[in-house]
Amino acid sequence: MxxxxxxxxxxxxxxxxxxxxxxxxxxxxxxxxxxxxxxxxxxxxxxxxxxxxxxxxxxxxxxxxxxxxxxxxxxxxxxxxxxxxxxxxxxxxxxxxxxxxxxxxxxxxxxxPRKLSEKQTKDAGKRAISYCATCDGALYQDQPVVVVGSGNTAKHEISYLENIASKVYQIHHDDPIPEDAKAVFVAIGHxxxxxxxxxxxxxxxxxxxxxxxxxxxxxxxxxxxxxxxxxxxxxxxxxxxxxxxxxxxxxxxxx
Ligand SMILES: Cc1cc2nc3c(=O)[nH]c(=O)nc-3n(C[C@H](O)[C@H](O)[C@H](O)COP(=O)(O)OP(=O)(O)OC[C@H]3O[C@@H](n4cnc5c(N)ncnc54)[C@H](O)[C@@H]3O)c2cc1C
CATH class of the missing domain: 3.50.50.60 (FAD/NAD(P)-binding domain)
Incomplete structure (x- = not known):
């Protein structure tokens, strides 16, 4: 047609x-x-x-x-x-x-969403990488997670995850990923x-x-x-x- x-x-x-x-x-x-x-x-x-x-x-x-x-x-x-x-x-x-x-x-x-750097992807290893806390956050109830990013999207993801996870780390692009974090939520822009x-x-x-x-x-x-x-x-x-x-x-x- x-x-x-x-x-x-x-x-x-x-x-x-x-x-x-x-x-x-x-x-x-x-x-x-x-x-x-x-x-x-x-x-x-x-x-x-x-x-x-x-x-x-x-x-x-x-x-x-x-x-x-x-x-x-x-x-x-x-x-x-x-x-x-x-x-x-x-x-x-x-x-x-x-x-x-x-x-x-x-x-x-x-x-x-902008993808995680090669270095951090390697660092994340077998841990889950997510681009959406609303979609995947519930899987990490009472577990430590990390949010990569510092802008408005990162703030939004952190405040959402704080109600679910035992701890929410915030790191910047290319910082090392904390050892105990079970999942990496990426919020480094679009x-x-x-x-x-x-x-x-x-x-x-x-x-x-x-x-x-x-x-x-x-x-x-x-x-x-x-x-x-x-x-x-x-x-x-x-x-x-x-x-x-x-x-x-x-x-x-x-x-
Ligand atoms: C977490 C978050 C919160 C936000 N909150 C607000 C808010 O409160 N108020 C506000 O005004 N704005 C907000 N924004 C911004 C707002 O969401 C965007 O400005 C708006 O949605 C952009 O709409 P769009 O149609 O241009 O693009 P998008 O919403 O990005 O839609 C594009 C669509 O095209 C599809 N697509 C992409 N490539 C292809 C392809 N090759 N073939 C077929 N389909 C394709 C995608 O799957 C997608 O569905 C927020 C954004 C985010 C990320």
Whole structure:
């Protein structure tokens, strides 16, 4: 099937893009490699999403994905490996299992956790390495654990683990891992998940897709939304805003 718009990523940016595209009468497909919601799924409490005084990231993601499903928008679960431009308004999106053709593309792949250094991975040995305290913390009830990192994500992981573990060590990137720690929780920031797109759009030196507030990339017909774009503020509302702007730009391109 030839789609009008394929949206890569079902985080808040991608889901919002899909709502705008479908309501504009476009034939749209979302492709998501993991689960809908993206990074926010693991957040315990979100308090800056308008209309919800406080809500868990999982509930917020579920609500938005239900809205998308109710509109009849299909989500394909697979990882996008590349996007190729065949001609004007004709792109091929390749995944592990499939190839899709579409007239335009919105890349909304967000960011993924930065991996532990080689030295610390070696140091961790057979101990578990986790990138999500909310997902795996409960496995270490009354046991010592270590959090690697010093930013906001690390603070969030530490306060979560303090209610579960017997002790929570905090160390920095490349510090030795305490001998008695049973698991290593990594919280050293995020990197844009854009490797698969470096042939089709221009990236900056950190790997973010270069685009202004209009969400238009270096490749006509390919748009970008959310945390994977060069921008100053990476938050839920700015991801949602990008979703709307990128879709409006795609519609203008199509029409
Ligand atoms: C712990 C934590 C707490 C946070 N708390 C808040 C908060 O309280 N308030 C706030 O405003 N912001 C918060 N943020 C930031 C917020 O989560 C992000 O700004 C926002 O979720 C970005 O949305 P996005 O759609 O751009 O990207 P993401 O949420 O990263 O979604 C991208 C999606 O694309 C998918 N994907 C990636 N690559 C591919 C591929 N090749 N093929 C197919 N799919 C792919 C991913 O699986 C993912 O589902 C928090 C972030 C974290 C990590």
């Amino acid at each position: 030839d789609y009008d718009i394929i949206i890569i990523g079902a985080g808040i940016a991608g889901l919002t893009s899909a709502i705008y595209a479908k309501r504009a009468g476009k034939n749209v497909l979302i492709i998501e490699s993991k689960i809908p919601g993206g990074q926010i799924v693991n957040a315990i409490g979100v308090e800056n999403w308008p209309g919800e005084a406080t809500i868990s990231g999982a509930d917020l993601s579920e609500k938005i994905h239900q809205q998308v499903a109710k509109l009849g928008i299909k989500t394909e679960y697979d990882e996008v490996l590349s996007v190729e431009k065949n001609s004007e308004k004709n792109f091929t999106v390749k995944t592990h299992d499939n190839e899709f053709t579409t007239k335009s593309v919105i890349i909304a792949v967000g960011a993924e 990197v844009p998940a854009t490797k698969a797109f470096k042939e089709i759009v221009d990236l900056d030196e950190k790997g973010y897709i270069i685009a202004g507030e209009d969400c238009i990339t270096s490749c006509p017909g390919v748009f970008v939304a959310g945390d994977c774009r060069t921008k100053g503020v990476r938050q839920l509302v700015t991801a949602a805003a990008d979703g709307a702007v990128a879709t409006e730009a795609a519609i203008k391109y199509l029409d």
